[in-house]
Amino acid sequence: MASTFAKVAPDTIPLHIVDTESFDAWLGTQPNDVQTLLKATSFKPSIGAISILPNADGSILAAVAGIGSPQDQKRGRFGLAAAASKLPAHSYQIMSAPDGFEAENEALGWLLSDYRFDRYRQPASARPSLVCPDGVDAAKIEAIAAGEALTRDLINTPANDMGPDELHQAARSLADTFSAAITVTEGDQLLSDNHPLIHAVGRASTRAPRLLDMRWGDAGPKLTLVGKGVCFDTGGLNLKPGNSMGLMKKDMGGAATVLGLAHMIMALKLPVQLRVLIPAVENAVSGNAFRPGDILPSRKGLSVEINNTDAEGRLVLADALTLAAEDNPDQIISMATLTGAARVAVGPDLSPFYANDDAMAAALSDAGTRVADPLWRMPFWDPYESMIEPGIADLDNAPAGGFAGSITAALFLRRFVDTPNYTHFDIYGWNPTAKPARPKGGVGMGARAILEALPEVLNL
Numbered sequence: 001m002a003s004t005f006a007k008v009a010p011d012t013i014p015l016h017i018v019d020t021e022s023f024d025a026w027l028g029t030q031p032n033d034v035q036t037l038l039k040a041t042s043f044k045p046s047i048g049a050i051s052i053l054p055n056a057d058g059s060i061l062a063a064v065a066g067i068g069s070p071q072d073q074k075r076g077r078f079g080l081a082a083a084a085s086k087l088p089a090h091s092y093q094i095m096s097a098p099d100g101f102e103a104e105n106e107a108l109g110w111l112l113s114d115y116r117f118d119r120y121r122q123p124a125s126a127r128p129s130l131v132c133p134d135g136v137d138a139a140k141i142e143a144i145a146a147g148e149a150l151t152r153d154l155i156n157t158p159a160n161d162m163g164p165d166e167l168h169q170a171a172r173s174l175a176d177t178f179s180a181a182i183t184v185t186e187g188d189q190l191l192s193d194n195h196p197l198i199h200a201v202g203r204a205s206t207r208a209p210r211l212l213d214m215r216w217g218d219a220g221p222k223l224t225l226v227g228k229g230v231c232f233d234t235g236g237l238n239l240k241p242g243n244s245m246g247l248m249k250k251d252m253g254g255a256a257t258v259l260g261l262a263h264m265i266m267a268l269k270l271p272v273q274l275r276v277l278i279p280a281v282e283n284a285v286s287g288n289a290f291r292p293g294d295i296l297p298s299r300k301g302l303s304v305e306i307n308n309t310d311a312e313g314r315l316v317l318a319d320a321l322t323l324a325a326e327d328n329p330d331q332i333i334s335m336a337t338l339t340g341a342a343r344v345a346v347g348p349d350l351s352p353f354y355a356n357d358d359a360m361a362a363a364l365s366d367a368g369t370r371v372a373d374p375l376w377r378m379p380f381w382d383p384y385e386s387m388i389e390p391g392i393a394d395l396d397n398a399p400a401g402g403f404a405g406s407i408t409a410a411l412f413l414r415r416f417v418d419t420p421n422y423t424h425f426d427i428y429g430w431n432p433t434a435k436p437a438r439p440k441g442g443v444g445m446g447a448r449a450i451l452e453a454l455p456e457v458l459n460l
Helices: 023-027 032-040 070-075 079-084 103-113 138-156 164-177 196-202 248-267 313-326 340-346 358-370 382-388 405-414 447-457
Strands: 013-018 050-054 060-066 091-096 181-186 210-216 222-227 229-233 273-283 331-336 351-355 375-378 422-426
Touching (some): 013 023, 079 103, 103 138, 164 210, 164 229, 164 273, 196 313, 210 313, 222 248, 229 248, 229 313, 273 313, 340 375, 358 375, 358 447, 382 405, 405 422
Parallel strands (some): 013 060, 331 422
Antiparallel strands (some): 050 060, 181 210, 210 273, 351 422
């Protein structure tokens, strides 16, 4: 569950934010007893450091939180969240902060640090809360935090409780919350409605594959989000080894992220016509599983040779992207936990993205920097097109050789999008080690940057 800002109350505790550059000057403005206590305790304003200043009766007079040096802040994100996790469970109000303090990002970091995945354990004890800083749009930050919490919850839920049907129900619940329309194409109806690749990938599971189609808004530019919803990926007949299968509950991270982003867009009432498409499947093993060497048709009419059944995400996205392009939206954005090659290239923190529009790419990169949601542009490198052309069919889902795996996957997807405004995110969706505002586990990537960029790229 997402946290919200606290209201000012008589027992709200003043909070002073300090960094290494301005600490001495700030300390010189404080009462003698505060100076004496901080000096006696050798307080240093390193990132995450806190000090509780007592009244004479032992109650809390104020708290001090360190956010480190400019270098610390450059190398990490959400410095205040590192301190928030150590504060006693009271409500706090920021009374002073150094020049350049990014109140909006740090307030969001505080709310994100409050996230806990408690579905399978006793709820955590009470945690500190924050009064929304002056000048910060509380409703906006709370909507973003709620969208991120939805994404994290969906990714963190194991596949036994988050299959295609449960993902369907999560999307329906979101649609109901914001009075959006949702339609579902399920099972063999996928063949009748010409989504053969989605059906092929999901048909081996006892949990029927489906395509979720949610629409919201009836005016403004058209924005279509497409999210990979592979709820568990065994690798199919090209079975993954056990150590590679352990995190495959997160293979629907693209779907989880676009649902979280959709929550943000609808909660903030952005003037867009939003469409969300999610192919929700489980890549399982049974007698009717699709095979290496099969040649499969697609909605677009392109044939695809299957050289690895573990490259299934691009297959389900292909049909969904074809459907998205048929509506001629102003922007199509796909998000998927698609390739390990992307992780090798940029690690778990950065969201690599591909854009065939330079203005969109520039807007996204700038937005990611502003909202501490870092991105890295990758190329739709045309000379590699031949790598996805097997000769026996129109396309190869898993080119041999091992080179440029993220790029060739993006090029594969681009073949199914007949629109000049297409952007693809190859995200990880998982935080492998706990960091400020980002506990270990499922995490949204790229959504906040997209939200920040939308007013510019859609002329809202």
